[in-house]
Amino acid sequence: MSNRRKDSVSSLERLEQIQYIDNLKNRIFKKGLKYHIVTYGCQMNVHDSEKLAGMLHEIGYTQTDDQRQADLILFNTCCVRENAELRVYGNVGALKSFKQANPNLIIGICGCMMQQNDVSEYIKSTFPFVDLIFGTHNLHRFPLLLLQAMDSNQTVIEILDTEGAVVEHVPAKRAKEVSAWVTIMYGCNNFCSYCIVPYVRGRERSRLKDDILSEIHELAGRGYKEVTLLGQNVNSYGKDLNHKYLFHNLLRDINEINGIQRIRFMTSHPKDLSDELIQTMAECDKVCKHLHLPIQAGSNRILHSMNRKYTREDYSGLVGKVKAVIPEIALTTDIIVGFPGETENDFLETLEIVEQVRYDSAFTFLYSPRKGTPAEKRKDQIPQDAKKDRLLRLNDAVNRISLEKNLAYIGRNVEVLVEGVSKNRTDVLTGRTDTNKTVNLKGDSDLIGKIATVEITNAHSWSLEGRVAVPADLL
Ligand code: SF4
Structure with a gap:
């Protein structure tokens, strides 16, 4: 079956569900039911939660930030790190008293963690008050599964082993x-x-390019x-389709869309x-001059055992090419320390490449064994103390370089897309530069949604401070 055929079947399947659900909308609207979603993990999961919220709004739910007010609490889980998994179990366990106080409360768990062997059975037996469990491949079936859970005395579980089609037309309730x-x-x-x-x-x-462009x-x-x-x-992107329309082609088409002023990717x-792709980033004015390029480790031995398919020399060559074509590029990365078998010398090679590339920032992680992966089976795991020591030294280097790079912004005027009010201070606006630097600034809320010219007045490792250099009425 072609991709296009699979798409239309799945979209039709979703439309049928919506028609079925349509008949039940009144039931939810009349009661004024509220939902609360807790999201763990990466941006993909954050956006999946926006889709889950979109489907809930479509059937009449409204959102609440207060779990105690919620008629539905849903955990969208991540299994990339052990910590996030442990937090899910702790947070689900804490809801037992909620369920006792309100037997009509629906508790659901979905996302990556549910796709792992035995997790759903573990949850069902340990937390029998959970009403609904589903995985990543059937997210679009959520409303139907929710209604089954409402009508059932038992935990409804639907985990598909294999990925299905790409499903279009799932509504999203976007947070921003x-x-x-x-x-x-x-x-x-x-x-x-x-x-x-x-x-x-x-x-x-x-996804098909027409679906992306129309979205x-x-x-x-x-x-x-x-x-x-x-x-x-x-x-x-595109390599699983026909190889004729690839990621750089998509970027060029999005660059032509009126109204869109910035394009990022990760x-x-x-x-x-x-x-x-490098040439496209240089030539397309809307494509931000920021590249997140995970290196993960600086030692070829470790890169090989991570199955990363490049060497440190390949990586350095790419960085050199990018910097030559786009001199203003901001580079960020992901780094794992304490991978099985990592020696002090391997770690020093990671530090060396951090000093060479001079990343604008880096997400740094302690290696965390994930059940079912080849690295988890290795006998040469690194003791936790050694991992922590390496992480501290790596973070010192990363933060020092970030601060040095940010200090160089002081006194410069930069273009900031103002995104909203700061989470921490309601009298401060926040936005980002083309190079993905967070900038906090004082200014009128009229600036939100505009690109302001901002003079940078102060710098920290993770953010910049500034003041508007061009009055709002001239923007
Ligand atoms: S590229 Fe590697 S680290 Fe990234 S999602 Fe794929 S397997 Fe995981």
């Missing part, structure tokens, strides 16, 4: 009003030896200024960073 996530592909083929994603999210499936046209029509294209391996794999 200026910047929107757009998933352009699902899954990953890379099987890095530490990573669970290919097992729980399936193989790479790209972005619609977002532009609704006033969105920025899109961030998402995929576990975003720059391999996460890129170094092996798929083509010359065409």
Whole structure:
């Protein structure tokens, strides 16, 4: 069955569900039911939660920030790190008293964690008050499963082992009003030896370009200024389709969409960073001059055992190419310390490449064994103390370089897309530069959604401070 055929079948399947659900909408509207979603993990999961929320609004639910007010509490889980898993179990366990106080409360758990062997059975036996469990491949069936859960005395479980089609027309209730996530592909083929994603999210499936472009046209029509294209391996977009329309082609088409002023994307794999993509980033004015390019480790021995498919020399060569073509590029990365077998010398090679590349920032992680991955079976695991020591030293280097790079912004005027009011201070606005630096500034809320010229007055490792250099009425 072709991708296009699979798409239409799945979309039709969803429409049928909606028609079925339509008959039950009154039941929810009349009672004024509220939902609360707790999301763990990456931006893909955050956007999946926006889709779950979109489906809930479609059938009449409204959102609440207060779990005690909620008639439905849903955990959208992540299994990439052990900590997040443990937090899910702790937080679900804490809801037992909620359920006792309100037997009509529906508790659901979905997302990557549910795709792992035995997790759903463990949850069912340990937390029998959970009403609904479903996985990543059937997210679009959520309303139907929810209604089954409402009518059942038992836990409703639906986990599909294999990925289904790419399903279009799932509504999303977007959390932001200026910047929107757009998933352009699902899954990953890379099987890095530490990573669970290919097992729980399936193989790479790209959305059709017309579906992506029409979603972005619609977002532009609704006033969105920025899109961030998402995929576990975003720059391999299109390789599962016909290889004639690839990621750089998509970027060029989005660059032509009126109203959209900035285009971001994540996460890129170094092996798929083509010359065409680098050239496209340089030539397309709306494509932000920021590249998140995970290196994970600086030692070839470790990169090989991680199955990353590049060497440190390959990676350095790519960075050199990018910096030559786009001198203003901001580079960020992901780094894992304490991978099985990592010696002090291997770690020093990671530190060395951090000093060479001089990343604008980095997400740094302690290696966490994930059940079912090749790295988890290795006998040469690194003691936790050694991992923590390496992480501290790595973070010192990363934060020092970030601060040095940010201090160089002081006194400069930069273009900031103002995204909203700061979470921490209601009298401060927040936005980002083209290079993905967070900038906090004083200013009128009229600035939200506009690109302001801002003079940078102060710098920290993770953010900049500034003041508007051009009055709002001149923008
Ligand atoms: S590229 Fe590697 S780390 Fe990233 S999702 Fe795929 S398997 Fe995981």
